[in-house]
Amino acid sequence: MRRRFNTVVCRFIRGAGARRRVRRWATPLACVVLLLSFFWTHTLADSYAPRQSVLRVLAWPGYADDDWVRAFEKRFHARVEVTFVDSDEALWARMHSAEPQPFDVLAANTAEIERYARAGMLTVLDLSRIPNRRWQQAYFQRLASIRGLVDAGHAYAIPFTYSSMGLIYDRKQIAVAPRSMRALWDPQYRGKVLDFNSAQHNFSFAALALGYADPFHLTPEQMRTVARELVRLRRNLLTYYTLPEEATEQFVQHHVALMFGNYGTQQVEQLRQAGVDVGYVIPDEGALAWLDCWAITRNASNPALAYEWINAMLAPDIGKQLTKRQGLANTMTPVPGDAASEASGAGPHLVWIQPVENIGQREALWQRIESGDRLRSFPQ
Known part of the structure; x- marks a missing residue:
């Protein structure tokens, strides 16, 4: 009896010890199990949860305003990353830079679109996925009639906005609107002229001013003549500008009299908002005009969202x-200087920009001109 009692007591003691050991480890073990369960559950949830789409846009200032971007993000549950550029050269450099992710959609003028398409950097567009094209003027819907947008029957870009590159002048200093681009060289405006910092456009508008029939394909002799004219133009220049905001600031601060308006009516609107009484004119020789378009890059990581972006940007509102904010024309309004207007003798003479004969040569010469090389260093 005593032996049995001792056995039971020993078993109870051993059991009590085991129970104490279990109780001692139970709480920490339960915590570990709960933590593992939490992390496992959330890892699975994250792996199956839909990730937010990202659209990378490469464009000019005014083409992707904050409220447009927010509305698009809300509608498509996406995030839009916008990168702005201030020149065609900067756009080209961005497209060739070592970005961690490729851009999905870009805005460029027709000449650059042709250049990008030939380089194999754009994707062929499925026009049925851009229904808002129906709001555009018929001219802009006939893509094949606009050089640079269609190749071998395939469309690579959709028109978005355009502007002429006319002359902007201060009405207080110039009472009568200038009739020719040659006004930029007039000695009475010495130190009171602004010019856009671009090799391609400067050579082309100077070629127009000299009366050359094709300002985009200059002969070697014409190229030398234009280069010397651009050197002579420096005598009248206050400075070169890149962005329209920069031009507005310079125009106001230094009482500029005359400017080559690379951004055209957009700059006119900004200057008027700044309180300057400016006029705008298309010279008799004609004015260069750019037509900026949306295109999808060949390496777009989110082409479906890129189509939605282009379609959204073509909405009437x-x-x-x-037009209201930037002073730029939209593709839903009649085109000044289109084929019908020119045939009837009405409307200004616009010269849509085209790819040039030799970009490298123009840029090399422009670097010398812009940096101040003297006239005698340029051969006749």
Whole structure:
């Protein structure tokens, strides 16, 4: 009896010890199990949860306003990353830079679109995925009639906005609107002229001023003549500008009299908002005009969202806001200088920009001109 009692007591003691050991480890073990369960559950949830789409846009200032971007993000549950550029050269450099992710959609003029398409950097567009094209003027819907947008029957870009590159002048200093681009060289405006910092456009508008029939394909002799004219133009220049905001600041601060308006009516609107009484004119020789278009890059990581972006940018309300805010024409309004207007003798003479004969040569010469090389260093 005593032996049995001792056995039971020993078993109880051993059991009590085991129970104490279990109780001692139970709480920490339960915590570990709960933590593992939490992390496992959330890892699975994250792996199956839909990730937010990202659209990378490469464009000019005014083409992707904050409220447009927010509305697009909300509608498509996406994030839009916008990168702005201030020149065609900067756009080209961005497209060739070592970006961690490729851009999905870009805005460029027709000459650059042709250049990008030939380089194999754009994707062929499925026009059925851009239904808002129906709001555009018929001229802009006939893509094949606009050089640079269609190749071998395939469309690579959709028109978005355009502007002429005319002359902007201060009405207080110039009472009568200038009739020719040659006014930029007039000695009475010495130190009171602004010019856009671009090799391609400067050579082309100077070629127009000299009366050359094709300002985009200059002969070697014409190229030398234009280069010397651009050197002579420096005598009248206050400075070169890149962005329209920069030009507005310079125009106001230094009482500029005359400017080559690379951004055209957009700059006119900004200057008027700044309180300057400016006029705008298309010279008799004609004015260069750019037509900026949306295109999808060949390496786009989110082409479906890129189509939605282009379609959204062609909505009538966006077009109206573009004109109101930026002073730029939209593709839903009649085109000044289109084929019908020119045939009837009405409207200004616009020369849509084209790819040039030799970009490298123009840029090399422009670097010398812009940096101040003297006239005698340029052969006749």
